[in-house]
Amino acid sequence: MAFAVSPRSTVIYPTCKYSSPPSKPYSRCGFSISCCSIDLQSTSLASNISRRCELVDLHEELVSYRKAWDLQKAIVKEKKVLIETNQEFPDTVIVLQHHPVFTLGTGSSVQYLNFNVQNSPYDVIRTERGGEVTYHGPGQLVMYPILNLRNHKMDLHWYLRALEEVVIRVLSSAFTIKASRLQKHTGVWVEDQKLAAIGIRVSNWITYHGLALNVAMDLSPFQRIIPCGIRDRGVGSIRSILEKDQAFNNSTRNEMCNADDSLLVDFAHRSLIQEFSEVFQLNLEPRLFYSSSSTDKE
Amino acid sequence: MALRMWASSTANALGVSCKTKAQFLPAFSLSRCFSSVLDGLRYANSHEWVKHDGPVAIIGITDHAQDHLGEVVFVDLPEVGGLVSKGGSFGAVESVKASSDVNSPISGEVVEVNSKLTEVPGLINSSPYEDGWMIKIKPSDPSELQTLMGPTEYTKFCEEEDTAH
Numbered sequence: 001m002a003f004a005v006s007p008r009s010t011v012i013y014p015t016c017k018y019s020s021p022p023s024k025p026y027s028r029c030g031f032s033i034s035c036c037s038i039d040l041q042s043t044s045l046a047s048n049i050s051r052r053c054e055l056v057d058l059h060e061e062l063v064s065y066r067k068a069w070d071l072q073k074a075i076v077k078e079k080k081v082l083i084e085t086n087q088e089f090p091d092t093v094i095v096l097q098h099h100p101v102f103t104l105g106t107g108s109s110v111q112y113l114n115f116n117v118q119n120s121p122y123d124v125i126r127t128e129r130g131g132e133v134t135y136h137g138p139g140q141l142v143m144y145p146i147l148n149l150r151n152h153k154m155d156l157h158w159y160l161r162a163l164e165e166v167v168i169r170v171l172s173s174a175f176t177i178k179a180s181r182l183q184k185h186t187g188v189w190v191e192d193q194k195l196a197a198i199g200i201r202v203s204n205w206i207t208y209h210g211l212a213l214n215v216a217m218d219l220s221p222f223q224r225i226i227p228c229g230i231r232d233r234g235v236g237s238i239r240s241i242l243e244k245d246q247a248f249n250n251s252t253r254n255e256m257c258n259a260d261d262s263l264l265v266d267f268a269h270r271s272l273i274q275e276f277s278e279v280f281q282l283n284l285e286p287r288l289f290y291s292s293s294s295t296d297k298e
Numbered sequence: 299m300a301l302r303m304w305a306s307s308t309a310n311a312l313g314v315s316c317k318t319k320a321q322f323l324p325a326f327s328l329s330r331c332f333s334s335v336l337d338g339l340r341y342a343n344s345h346e347w348v349k350h351d352g353p354v355a356i357i358g359i360t361d362h363a364q365d366h367l368g369e370v371v372f373v374d375l376p377e378v379g380g381l382v383s384k385g386g387s388f389g390a391v392e393s394v395k396a397s398s399d400v401n402s403p404i405s406g407e408v409v410e411v412n413s414k415l416t417e418v419p420g421l422i423n424s425s426p427y428e429d430g431w432m433i434k435i436k437p438s439d440p441s442e443l444q445t446l447m448g449p450t451e452y453t454k455f456c457e458e459e460d461t462a463h
Contacts, residue, residue, distance in 0.1 A: 106397050199395050199396075202396060
């Protein structure tokens with residue numbers, strides 16, 4: 001089995017290099033980690049980034065949960081074969097959005113569903129990830145890193161903290177939203193609202209499943225469940241936090257508030273790729289093999 | 299100290315002698331200092347143990363494993379009658395939003411699973427070698443036990459793994 005093999009001491013991540021969001025938030029840029037407005041002097045990590053990671057970027061599509069799940073399992077199986085034959089291989093990360101769906105972890109309790117499963121408004125799928133029930137839907141960015149932790153840190157606690165770090169940096173650097181961790185409640189929080197949920201599975205040190213960041217979405221499905229089994233806290237999105245703080249005298253944030261959902265998702269996506277690349281020290285290369293046709297829309 | 303006493307009583311119950319690491323380690327690794335490794339068991343490098351007890355072999359995860367995992371909140375076990383193969387996954391343990399495969403050190407047929415773990419998954423933490431056993435199998439090839447590590451080798455393996463990471 002896979003678990004932490006180092007003391008669960010706090011890993012100090014490099015501090016965020018941005019003091020304000022990139023100057024041209026809506027300009028498009030490619031998958032290269034040298035995205036717009038980076039201060040190269042402060043990106044001491046960039047010169048050390050050398051390990052390859054395939055990026056399967058489906059973030060502009062709504063992908064069937066089952067198809068994405070099958071894709072992950074196929075990639076994990078592929079990597080396990082390569083491990084057995086002592087071959088090197090890059091990591092993979094999938095980024096996408098899902099059609100509306102509720103998912104449960106291996107040990108999830110149906111008591112956290114506020115409806116009868118037979119009369120569910122959306123599909124309810126039990127998976128092999130950790131964590132309790134959650135909702136995925138349009139306007140939420142989902143990231144499934146399929147990493148060989150032997151090349152990173154064979155420590156599940158570190159990995160969970162690293163995923164949280166990615167999102168905390170996205171919220172800070174791209175949206176000037178101060179987010180944090182909550183002890184005993186894995187995920188990323190802004191005050192008492194969870195903006196990103198995390199649940200993973202590890203098989204022979206290969207990770208899959210991952211994180212879901214609420215960007216600009218209909219949050220009402222979360223009211224049909226007790227998200228992650230936590231009763232006394234809520235769920236938010238980047239949009240809801242920005243609108244709540246609209247009185248905040250920041251022209252960039254006000255501009256973001258007025259942007260439509262797809263622009264906000266696009267902007268969040270670029271930051272997510274950037275921060276993921278930095279936290280995990282990976283060079284992302286688009287993998288075009290997995291096209292949208294292999295992840296049929298529902 | 300409490301862990302040493304627990305390990306000792308567990309060892310007595312299993313009829314084996316108990317070895318603990320008697321070395322000075324920095325305070326942050328205090329938990330590793332007291333992880334117990336028992337005589338009479340064989341160990342896989344994925345941190346499962348197996349005890350050959352007559353016609354069956356009992357399998358669980360080691361004290362070292364449960365310590366690093368943290369609180370186990372859910373255990374996924376196979377069906378009785380299913381087959382497991384050496385190195386193959388037979389279930390999972392979940393802690394803190396992370397669900398990890400548990401692999402079988404040897405091949406065989408599952409004859410019993412520890413249903414107590416459904417209600418009290420924390421038994422894996424409190425009693426990894428006794429009440430926290432996970433499955434019992436009828437080994438299909440007992441010679442596979444010889445490919446596993448003994449307690450001394452496993453202790454060294456854990457130390458090297460921890461040092462490397």
